[in-house]
Structures are given as structure tokens and as C-alpha cells.
Amino acid sequence: MRSQDLEEMRRIPFFRSVEPGQVEAMLRGAFLQRFPAHVELIHTGEPADFLHVVVEGTVEMFSVHRDRETTLGVSGPGDSFILAAVLFDRPYLQSARALLASRILMVPADAVRQAFAADAGFARAIAENLALAYRGVIKELKNQKLRSGLERLANWLLTHDAENGSTGHFDFPFDKKVLAARLGMAPEVLSRSFAALGAYHVVVHGPSVVIQDVAALRKLAHPCSTIDGTSL
């Protein structure tokens, strides 16, 4: 790894509360790798050899069972994934693929485990990371089980708008196909859902969305702090 890359890695939030020596040790055996879009980074069931951290790009976490596939989450810059599997040397429960061309930091699993054992600050940072990840999945599970597809879409629109300045209009950060998977529905259903949102003054034109009446959309969505958003 080049020294300017090393500098960049040190600034990753994940390493912030780690002793400099431990960061060195972890980065010594690490790779910073570029992946083109659509490439599969890890595969469900394989042993956890590396901790992956997204430096740049977007990664989709998904899983396949028999002839069905489902998206479990999407990770962006600064996010690590499959930390739980790496820490305790278990097989991955999820697969990951790059949605965009991405730069991924890959830290050997035993280096992570060693730092976890040696550095209490790192252990606490990991606990915090896992706690937030856990709460994220619980929210996703509630989102899936307690809401209809239309409600999930309405809430996604509101959340995404809020994360981008609440202007009421934005472009989709990925294909609608991917959005459908992320919301847990077939692409056709997403299409129909957009049509249904016309009644709530949501206008979709190609890759752009306009929310003309936030109040109406909120009334449909019933956003809830214990399901939506990352603040809690």
C-alpha cells in the first residue's frame, strides 16, 4: 500500500479510537483494492478471511437461498461489513457485490482479532460498531414485517430526501431495480407503487423524483423514530 493511502486509511472513523501501533499492524497486511461494478466481493458461507471497509463506492449486501435472492443492506464509504463474522471466525452470512466501481480496504481477519485482543479501545469501538449494526438490522426487520411495500417506499423517499437537504426533489442514487431489491419488492411492484404515489403528489420522471406534498406523503408513510433513520 502506498504511503498516501496509509494516511487516508488512518482517517477512517473505524480506526479513530485505535492505538497508532495497532493501526499500523492491521494496515501492514492489508490490501486496498479496486473493484469494478457488479463484482462479487464475498460469498455467503465462506470463511471470514478479511474485514472489508468501503473507502469509496457502494456495496450491496445480499443473500441467496434456493432460487430466491434478497438485499439485506447497502454500505457506503466509511462502513465496514461482516465485522461480526471476522471477529469470531465464523462463515459469512451475507454476500456482497459492488454496485459502483469501489475501493475496498481488506484487513486480514487475524490482524483484526489480534488488535481486538490487544487494544481495549479498539474492542470498545468494535462493540459500538456492532451495537449500531445490530440496531440497524432490527430496524430493517421491523420495516419489513410491519409495513407494506408502499409504506416502505414512502418512508424511503422521506428519509432519502431528509438526508439530502429536504429539498423535495432528488435523483435516485442507484437503479430502480436496485431500489426495489433494497425495499424488498419485485421491480414491477416498485413501478406500480410509484404510480400509486401519484395520488400523494409524488412525481417520478426517469431518474428524478419530486415530492410536491410532504405532508400528504408523511401521512401515508407514518415515519417512526424506532424504524427509520440512523439517528437513534
Add this chain to the structure above:
Amino acid sequence: MRSQDLEEMRRIPFFRSVEPGQVEAMLRGAFLQRFPAHVELIHTGEPADFLHVVVEGTVEMFSVHRDRETTLGVSGPGDSFILAAVLFDRPYLQSARALLASRILMVPADAVRQAFAADAGFARAIAENLALAYRGVIKELKNQKLRSGLERLANWLLTHDAENGSTGHFDFPFDKKVLAARLGMAPEVLSRSFAALGAYHVVVHGPSVVIQDVAALRKLAHPCSTIDGTSL
């Protein structure tokens, strides 16, 4: 708390890797409380004042949104719950109710946070606990999104049988109503699913089940190590 109770608490797996002094400190302000069945122990959205550990009994984790309710998990003796919320002082994302009369250890949240900050061994134990909990929820999410109700039931039967000696017959540990909620279906659907399992030589009589042909049931269920069980 009585001294014999203190002895019992010290043997909880959760406290095994904690310094004795820290355990003392946590237990000093803790309560060991009995709850009758059906009582709600914690409520979604409230601040996390206590870490709860099931000493005896069974607790259902659930959540309500608008007019819908869903079960997110069931905890038994030795399990702690809402650890993530307690650690970082966030509101509960789940509610909990006792399914059976239960004894619950309640440790003040700030005592837990203090021990987490002071004792690296405890911090690592918590990280491990959170990692396993995280993987459990991921499995539950996959179970929900990748399988039909009938498949979930078939797998639950196989898993539960395996956890009880693989004898091929057992009694339900809780009401069918609760099982239905746990599997994410209406009680009526569970009823119909049992009827459908007749074709696979599963015989249900009141509270008892007999799996007469494990091979046939497995062929329907397609059990999978990255969804089922607690071993991985």
C-alpha cells in the same frame, strides 16, 4: 438481593469474563425481580434504564407499529436483551413481555456502561454477545425474506427437534398463537400449515408433534447453516 441470589448471578455466562470487582459493582445496584406471565417488561421508545437478563422463564421480544404487531425473537435463561440500547444510552427499539412467569435480573444501565469502560474483558464479552446477536437477527431477516410460511414452520420443527435430542416428537414450548407470531404468520395460517404438513407425515395432536419422516420434512424445509440454528 440475597447472597444466594448473588452467587447464582455470578454464574450467568454473561458475567464469566468480567473482573469480580466489576460484577460486584454491577450487582450492587441490581434487582432480581419476578414477573408473572403476560406482563410487559419494557416498552419500545423508552430510555434504556436497565440491562435485563433472563434468569428463569421465557421472554418475547416484539414491536408494534400502528395496528400491527410482530414478534422479533424469544429469549430464554442466560440471554440478555436490549444490550445495544443500554450500552449507548439509546431508546429501546423493541418491547418485551414475559411469556411464562419469569425471574429477570435488572442491572442499572450506568453500572453496565461503567463496567464496559473500566473492564476490557467485559467490553470484549459484550462485543462477542453483540456479534452473536447481530448474526441472529441477520438469520431471522433471511428466514423472513427468503422463505414461505410453510418453509419457516418446517425448519422450526426440525431445529426444535434437533435441540431436543432429535427424537422426532416433542410438545410445544409455548402456545401455537405465540409460535405463529414467532414465525411471522397469523394463527389461522399456522393451522393451515400444520394441515398441509400432513402430506409430509407430520402429525399434530393438541400440544404434541410427531415427525414421522424426517427426510421428507427436510426435503421441504431445505435447512441451511447460514439461516438456521445457533451453531454458526
Add this chain to the structure above:
DNA sequence: CGGACCGTTGACTACATTCAATGCAGGTGG
């Protein structure tokens, strides 16, 4: 111009919820 892919729409199917009616226990009180 032709091909590939995405998104949309329609028709059909599968799975699950809801509502309603019934049967079957266990528990209470006359």
C-alpha cells in the same frame, strides 16, 4: 440499423390476512 437492457403495464397466480362461525378445552360458580 439492430441489440441489449431497463422500466412500465397487464393478466394471472400464489401466499397470506381478515372476518366469521364452529368445536373444544379449562375454569368458575350455582
Add this chain to the structure above:
DNA sequence: CCACCTGCATTGAATGTAGTCAACGGTCCG
């Protein structure tokens, strides 16, 4: 001991939500 109530489980019918299959239009790109 029996009548009665309550709550759970089962069954039927109707509804609703989402997945599947197929066809079509548009756009990007060779």
C-alpha cells in the same frame, strides 16, 4: 354435577398484497 363463560384452535370464504410471466416502449451503444 352441571351450566356457563372464556380463550384457543380449526375451518371456510372473501379480500388483499406481492410475485411471476409476458409483452411493449424507450434509451443507450455498438
